[in-house]
Amino acid sequence: MPITQQQLLQILPNAGPRAGVFLPALNRAMLRFDITTAIRQGAFIAQVGHESGQLSRMSENLNYSADALANTWPGRYAEPSADGGYLKVNVKGRARNKPNDLALSLAGKPEQIANNVYASRLGNGSPSTGDGWKYRGRGLIQVTGKSNYIAAGVALQLDLRAEPELLEQPEWAAMSAAHFWNARGLNDLADDGAFQDIGSVINTGQRGKVANGQADRQALYEKALRVLA
Template sequence: MPITEQQLLQLLPNARPVACIFLPALNQAMTRYKIDSPVRQSAFLAQVGYESGQLRNLVENLNYSVEALLMKFNRERIREADAKAYGRAAGRAANHQAIANCVYGGAWGAKSLGNKKPGDGWLYRGRGLIQITGLVNYTPCGAALGLDLINHPELLEQPEHAAMSAAWWWASHDLNELSDAGRFQDIGSVINTGKPGRLPHGADERKALYDRALRVLV
């Protein structure tokens, strides 16, 4: 059943400026990928709501401090010298492009994300409501949605494609089945870490959104 704008705003009140734009996009995406029960919709909307800052952020925020870079990413992904050179510090803004090319490029990026060319880390940084990241994800996503995401990755910044790409990723990783089984934390773990069984970043906020969604939709 399609959700209403009132329900969307009960769940994601900070989305008010964009709710009327995203509502049809979300309903279309959820219908196409069978996110079609209150439990599935609650899990999906909670996770994409968290990942996108309540539908307001469609491109990954790479505004990391030096300390955050060193804490979040291992030295295989960014060397200490590069973190100190590119991270945000007193009197200096973060170099977002250089950070993306470090943490999503190099040998790790080629192996894990299919980012083999210089600059692929930045070009295929996280976009959409669930942060599609890396050429290994942009390629099948573009094929599934009929979009040239290889040459135009910025298409995922449009509400329709941002929502549809999230629903595609959701279905591609069998998250409807995890929703049906009530394995909400595992859903966040798959999205955030690539595997179930781990504690995702923002676990408490994700769960709070899910609990609210269940009250609104079930």
Template sequence: MLTRELMMGLFPKSSQFMNDYLPSLQHVAQQRQITTPRRIAAFLSQVGHECGGFTVLVENLNYSAGGLAATWGSRFAEKNAAGAYITVMEGGRSRRVPNSDAQKLHRQPEAIANRVYSNRLGNGDEASGDGWRYRGRGLIQMTGKSNYQQCSLGLFGDERLLTTPQLLEQWRWAVESAGWYWSTRNLNALADGDDFERVTRAINGGLNGHAQRVALYEQALNLMSQTSAG
């Protein structure tokens, strides 16, 4: 069921990479028992959202000051005396006002990664460089030293991803790491149920982009249903 036609229907912009990723994707789907319509649709919608429709394998942290304020408001947006965000209207939309930290980090992706991912996910402090070293990679945007370590042990039986995290920017390992993550968190069981929101929370930690994930999920089910009926 995980065919070239299905991937083209869902992610047409990935056509230039399809020969690179599709064999690995088909292998991992079998290996991780992602073989029913619900499981396939859930997996593709989630990882497809995370990796820009099978086109992006490393996290883009080239945020503007305004982007930082919008994404990490608690760190990078101005607040008033009551603790509420200060906003301005731009282009008919309300936007948070960036603080001085956001201004300093404007369009500095490495510094941004080292700031926002420091002292969490197994990373060291800002000066360690772990935030940038272990930024999001692979189909599922694996992030943080501890996740890289666990994934490395799961895929290779050693810790090579700690010294060569760029392996997750190769299509094979980008796909394999997503399969590992999916399997170790028992997401097939969630996909078998009717609560797709729980799948999103398991992947994202919240509900960022949930509506887009749902749309992809429903599109995938529809495309597989049409193929089956044909």
């Protein structure tokens, strides 16, 4: 059953006027990929709501500080310690990983960060190809990497290899998210009530972990179930 604009705003109040823009696209995407029961729709809207900042972000923000790089991807950007861990520094009263020289050189340069962190994986080429930036996360559940763009493009009959920016448009942002959901069997997890595992698959690629922002995801899910009941 399609959701209404009033329901969407009750779940994602910070979406404001964007709710009306995205609503038709969300309903078409959910219908196409069988996200059609209250529990499936509640889980889907909660997850895309969290991932997109309540429909406000359609592309990945890679404007990281050196400190953020060292703590998000320590294996690449933190200074190793003799005991096999990472050297620590005190940042606002908290122990944080010490950035290495690469992190310091990349800090505040989103395009260079993308080309470095996503290089030679997810179907991307080396940093010099620019694939990391070209195929950075886009859409309501961020499609990331050339191979994932190509797979989504085949499913949606779009040339996302040539036009990755299409995933920033409401129609394809929603449709690509629903395709991701379907391709990874997330309707089944929703049916089983395994909401945390859904966030884990979206955030880490596998079940059994706690996704970043789990508390916000859970709060949106509980609200969505009440609204859609």
